[in-house]
Amino acid sequence: MTVIDNAIYVDGVRTADPMSLEQTYETLTERGGMAWIGLYRPTAEEMASVGAEFNLHELAIEDAITAHQRPKIERYDHSLFTVLLPARYLDKEEEVEFGELHVFTGKNFVITIRHAETPVVAKVRHRMEHSPELLALGPEAVLYAILDQVVDDYSPVVAGLENDIDEIEDQLFSGNPRVSERIYKLSREVIQFQRALQPLLGITALLHGGFQKFGVDIELQRSLRDVEDHVALLTGRADSFRALLQNALTVDGTLTTNRQNEASAAQNEEIKKISSWAAILFAPSFVAGIYGMNFEIMPELKWAFGYPYALVLMAIVAAVMYVIFKKKKWL
Amino acid sequence: MTVIDNAIYVDGVRTADPMSLEQTYETLTERGGMAWIGLYRPTAEEMASVGAEFNLHELAIEDAITAHQRPKIERYDHSLFTVLLPARYLDKEEEVEFGELHVFTGKNFVITIRHAETPVVAKVRHRMEHSPELLALGPEAVLYAILDQVVDDYSPVVAGLENDIDEIEDQLFSGNPRVSERIYKLSREVIQFQRALQPLLGITALLHGGFQKFGVDIELQRSLRDVEDHVALLTGRADSFRALLQNALTVDGTLTTNRQNEASAAQNEEIKKISSWAAILFAPSFVAGIYGMNFEIMPELKWAFGYPYALVLMAIVAAVMYVIFKKKKWL
Amino acid sequence: MTVIDNAIYVDGVRTADPMSLEQTYETLTERGGMAWIGLYRPTAEEMASVGAEFNLHELAIEDAITAHQRPKIERYDHSLFTVLLPARYLDKEEEVEFGELHVFTGKNFVITIRHAETPVVAKVRHRMEHSPELLALGPEAVLYAILDQVVDDYSPVVAGLENDIDEIEDQLFSGNPRVSERIYKLSREVIQFQRALQPLLGITALLHGGFQKFGVDIELQRSLRDVEDHVALLTGRADSFRALLQNALTVDGTLTTNRQNEASAAQNEEIKKISSWAAILFAPSFVAGIYGMNFEIMPELKWAFGYPYALVLMAIVAAVMYVIFKKKKWL
Amino acid sequence: MTVIDNAIYVDGVRTADPMSLEQTYETLTERGGMAWIGLYRPTAEEMASVGAEFNLHELAIEDAITAHQRPKIERYDHSLFTVLLPARYLDKEEEVEFGELHVFTGKNFVITIRHAETPVVAKVRHRMEHSPELLALGPEAVLYAILDQVVDDYSPVVAGLENDIDEIEDQLFSGNPRVSERIYKLSREVIQFQRALQPLLGITALLHGGFQKFGVDIELQRSLRDVEDHVALLTGRADSFRALLQNALTVDGTLTTNRQNEASAAQNEEIKKISSWAAILFAPSFVAGIYGMNFEIMPELKWAFGYPYALVLMAIVAAVMYVIFKKKKWL
Amino acid sequence: MTVIDNAIYVDGVRTADPMSLEQTYETLTERGGMAWIGLYRPTAEEMASVGAEFNLHELAIEDAITAHQRPKIERYDHSLFTVLLPARYLDKEEEVEFGELHVFTGKNFVITIRHAETPVVAKVRHRMEHSPELLALGPEAVLYAILDQVVDDYSPVVAGLENDIDEIEDQLFSGNPRVSERIYKLSREVIQFQRALQPLLGITALLHGGFQKFGVDIELQRSLRDVEDHVALLTGRADSFRALLQNALTVDGTLTTNRQNEASAAQNEEIKKISSWAAILFAPSFVAGIYGMNFEIMPELKWAFGYPYALVLMAIVAAVMYVIFKKKKWL
Numbered sequence A, B, C, D, E: 001m002t003v004i005d006n007a008i009y010v011d012g013v014r015t016a017d018p019m020s021l022e023q024t025y026e027t028l029t030e031r032g033g034m035a036w037i038g039l040y041r042p043t044a045e046e047m048a049s050v051g052a053e054f055n056l057h058e059l060a061i062e063d064a065i066t067a068h069q070r071p072k073i074e075r076y077d078h079s080l081f082t083v084l085l086p087a088r089y090l091d092k093e094e095e096v097e098f099g100e101l102h103v104f105t106g107k108n109f110v111i112t113i114r115h116a117e118t119p120v121v122a123k124v125r126h127r128m129e130h131s132p133e134l135l136a137l138g139p140e141a142v143l144y145a146i147l148d149q150v151v152d153d154y155s156p157v158v159a160g161l162e163n164d165i166d167e168i169e170d171q172l173f174s175g176n177p178r179v180s181e182r183i184y185k186l187s188r189e190v191i192q193f194q195r196a197l198q199p200l201l202g203i204t205a206l207l208h209g210g211f212q213k214f215g216v217d218i219e220l221q222r223s224l225r226d227v228e229d230h231v232a233l234l235t236g237r238a239d240s241f242r243a244l245l246q247n248a249l250t251v252d253g254t255l256t257t258n259r260q261n262e263a264s265a266a267q268n269e270e271i272k273k274i275s276s277w278a279a280i281l282f283a284p285s286f287v288a289g290i291y292g293m294n295f296e297i298m299p300e301l302k303w304a305f306g307y308p309y310a311l312v313l314m315a316i317v318a319a320v321m322y323v324i325f326k327k328k329k330w331l
């Protein structure tokens, strides 16, 4: 069953819970008021049924079945069709997970269609059932409330992204070489999020126009401006994330080369050290080579203390070289 | 023969299949209705013939012969001239292959001209011949249907590009050094695809204006908006591909330097190892040098176990050095 | 207590210092004039109180309690709601520290709300209490004066940023490897500052419209243009900072590689030097090896001065090699 | 002589070839029709003469003498002044060579002034003298024809640039280190070409306005749109060249680092090889060192086959080491 | 003295040279005509004096005292206030040096205020005093002439920048490692210059509007368009400088890595050479080691020519190794 929740509201109060779509249509005709039907991935048949009952436009029905739409709003003769992408931030995976929510609104009905799990609709229905005066304003009020909820739910996404960017900055300057991948992947999420945000101002602009034209409650118009203000704030932050991550990518490249320089300098120091020790070891060996020569007349060879003298000579030669290298800072 | 398909439709039904262009003109005059002539790389003579019959504008005829046009739409006195670039994705070569399709529409005719193989026209003709009510709306409906098909066919292109970008990301972070070329070349394809997409909103805007001015069926107007919506979705995704590939290029540069750092560190380890072994080998050799000296008084030389003692000494010296280097993590 | 300063002004002169908000409302009703209430992080109750008294809009009240708003201006039925972000530059930390200042203005009141420490309101109140003719112009004059002060206070921020960019340039070209982090972090501050600046022209534009519509004093209108001019100047400089720091990041990358080249060249020189000395040391050792051979007939071994001859030979061989390497510039 | 060609056309037919400017003015007054004077780097005197005769504006005359103008169009009381930059591609030098062409058009005259060699004017005059019906449309038709020719001549420039970009891509991925310079220099040419293209749409827009206002032949208006279409196509391609070359610069940097990695890996292999051979050579030398010791009791020294045994031992030690290094893939 | 030049012009002719500002005001009232007062860093008192006399606006006076303004134009009730930044190119330092010039124009006065040395005002006054017919057009003509002069003086700046970019390109491709700093610093100058240019079109647009509204001489309007044209040309070139220097920075990075590759390859060659010579030296030494062994039975030791044989053997071994390394291209 793809009908999640289905109710008739009269003057903002829930007055009926029809068992089927057909029953909904009947009850609505009898009692008047507003129907709010909540669907989850409806079949083509279900969409055909509500479409026929409420005069929904064929192209909008096609979109509602197909899904994978971008955020948009479209005005048809008897209904308004709105697509929103609610989002939440999966902090562990560092991913922005998008839902997809379609809303049809007309004179006396709201149809909400989810194409992915999202708590937005349930939250809004719950909130509005506790504010009958708001719900009594009709379908426009519901549409506004959903839009407001979706945009409010973007705040934790932005906060999560900002938090990860802070972490990235720490990693970046502590020289973590795995940060490149993290920056790249978070950039990708920010780009997707920007694509979800960008059409929203167009949507609120069209709604504004409609609200003014059809004399919708002035307070609802002001609330819409509050949403626009929120969207502008989020857009500004998302844009700055993009710029920051771009800079982070550039800095990451430079810091990587910097680490290379440091490693190279350290390596150089070690080569000097190794060479110094090679020389220190080699020098006594050269002394041994000299006294290994077979000349008949080599006075030292006859000395009583020739052997200890040679050993001491070796030690002195090595010590002198050690001091020289120490002074040249090679050791 | 460059005439691919050639038919007369009355009230949306195919009523004649003329054998030549001349026969088409006659039949159209006799029976009324709409002619739909499908050409493939027509000669200047053929274009002159249809041009004269249907009052096509000389400049549009020139374009239709020359080809290599960008997507555009132009309104002349008796006809509308539209250029579209259908595309398909060659997944193996990772290339977007573009066709080129010119469409003349007038009061009672559609002329479709292909400059490269594309199944778009055949698909649309087939679909419309099965929807006489749509075909009965006349040339505007055909033009809309072609535009819709071209744009629908862009979806698999975008999907193919997205898929390859996913593969590229995997290659990128698994350190494949050949990924630079792949990123660059895919960027080039995305740029070309963006150039094909970019003029489409101008085309639909002009069509919209015309549809409103000439009172074209309201449903056709809405369908056009559906196409616009689709184009906006595709444009957004193509733009994000461009940004992703740009970032991938930057990250690729950094990761390449990172690999350099790792290789350099590994190399450094090996130099230490080699130096250690050199020292370990050299030390016993120094012992041998000492006992190769020719001093007359060297007590060890007279010892009964002098020789084994020297060998053991060599082993000890080597072992001590081995332990030292092991402790310093050079080995 | 979150009420910081609270006064009634009649004809630009401070005439009452009410002890509580309630007293303010009463005095204002009695004497007329303008109330100016200064709050610091007000509670929901306090905001409800002033909101009820002065007919403030619920959404603006919500914003004033929540804080974390971007700079903006919103016109409601009985009040204007303005958000500004005063800033100061922490030179040691190289950070732009933002305050947050909300201003409600109406027919006969100004409410200033601070969400972070900022001296702006106190400075403006002090300045205006010394210019009764300006204060007598009413709430619009106060709003203008606050805006002017906020923008004037941005000047030292820009000066501080510019000064640090100059320092960065010096560090950059003197090869300081820590400059990357500094460039990145200063870029982040500049980006934040740009976000604070960017909405200001929209705010002054809306104020301009209102000033014209409601016939506000022409001199106030001109002063507003002076603020706009100042904002334009600051925006231009901030934009150029962004561009400069971007270039600095790129140059930093190149200079880092350059240092690598220089280090690598120096390392190469040292390897040559080490190799040269190894050869110079080895050569005499080879002479010793020759005269250590045990051939029966080796005339030199019998020479009276064979040993000194060998030592001299060693010295000559070493000297010749030294000269050769010196000539080849390896030493 | 800077007068290149000078003729009077009546009804599109060349009817006089005046010998001097003065004669041109007279003939034009006598016979009516249109004068077309072609100049090459005219002197201030010549410009003063034509300026006085045809009421050319002083500022335009100044420009025509000074040269070094960007493409533009300016409307004065009695004339229209147009500057165009014809171009050709020098394939060998990979440079876009720009001419500079000024055109004055008025009620009954066209003055074409070249500041660098360009075949455009001669081509257009030749073409129009063979289309009297077009030439009969007067100065506007000539101006259109020149604009069309200049834009048509940009096609081979774009083709040449595209061809060199293809070559650059091949060089890039075959690792040619000289490609950086080529990319940079070609970018510079593309930037210059973009600067020449960019003002053209402004020029055609102004011409369009004038053509409509002054009721110029409708076909000339359509031809102008054809030129605009051509300019849009060229602009799109030039823009994509810029993007491609930018990417090529980035990829070039990465591939250069990649080559560094490969070179470094190869170098590492060689250091291992050298070290292995050093060890293989050193080991037998150590055996020799042992049997060079002077212990009185070293049994091997007395063996009949001690010497061959030592040589065999050396060979074995070397072979064992060779096998070890071979197994460790150091050799 | 901050009054540099001070004169009264009647019908474009200099008719009085007042000794003080007060005298200027009197003479102007007596004789009519136009006053042109040239000031250099005026004090607040002097500005107050001219401000009171000519009804200058307080905010403009504040700007004129404070200086450090961006280029702008502001219209007040009785005067127009214009700020311009004349520039000259210091070729040696490769810096664009900016002056700052404020101009007040009203019905019958021009006040020019310099905040840095610039020859612009003197040049314009000299030129205009020789063109009384132009000067007779009044303050607007003077303002135009100053603007024209400032813009004309930008030409040598652009030429100087272009020249240095050419030099930079040569340095870049000849591998000069100091070019990074030069590119960066020249970019900074170009950015500053762009900031000076960018407001100019807004200034001329406002002047244009005023000239049309107040029926200023049509020729002056056209001259203004000539200035706009000049500004557009300069802007286009400055923009391309920015793009070129950006590319130069990128290429510089790549070429730097390229040099690294070449240095690394050269270093590798030297390591091979050194290793080869080490092996060549070591081989004879090994021969000496063998004949230094103390085996009782070593036939060669008894040979009459054993010693020379050993020396020849050493030479042969070394020569064979030399040939091997030569063949392997290590030497």
Ligand SMILES: [Mg+2]
Binding pocket: A092, A093, A094, A182
């Ligand atoms: Mg993660």
Ligand SMILES: [Mg+2]
Binding pocket: A095, A096, A189, A192
């Ligand atoms: Mg994702």
Ligand SMILES: [Mg+2]
Binding pocket: A148, A149, A151, A152, A226, A227, A230
């Ligand atoms: Mg909200």
Ligand SMILES: [Mg+2]
Binding pocket: A148
């Ligand atoms: Mg809310």
Ligand SMILES: [Mg+2]
Binding pocket: A091, A092, A160, A163, A164, A167
């Ligand atoms: Mg996190």
Ligand SMILES: [Mg+2]
Binding pocket: B091, B092, B093, B094
């Ligand atoms: Mg593939």
Ligand SMILES: [Mg+2]
Binding pocket: B095, B096, B189, B192
């Ligand atoms: Mg392709």
Ligand SMILES: [Mg+2]
Binding pocket: B148, B149, B151, B152, B226, B227, B230
């Ligand atoms: Mg479609």
Ligand SMILES: [Mg+2]
Binding pocket: B148
């Ligand atoms: Mg469809």
Ligand SMILES: [Mg+2]
Binding pocket: B091, B092, B160, B163, B164
């Ligand atoms: Mg694929």
Ligand SMILES: [Mg+2]
Binding pocket: A059, A062, A063, B226, B229, B230
């Ligand atoms: Mg759709």
Ligand SMILES: [Mg+2]
Binding pocket: A226, A229, A230, C059, C062, C063
């Ligand atoms: Mg809010």
Ligand SMILES: [Mg+2]
Binding pocket: C092, C093, C094, C182
């Ligand atoms: Mg700091």
Ligand SMILES: [Mg+2]
Binding pocket: C095, C096, C189, C192
């Ligand atoms: Mg901060």
Ligand SMILES: [Mg+2]
Binding pocket: C148, C149, C151, C152, C226, C227, C230
């Ligand atoms: Mg201020």
Ligand SMILES: [Mg+2]
Binding pocket: C148
């Ligand atoms: Mg001020």
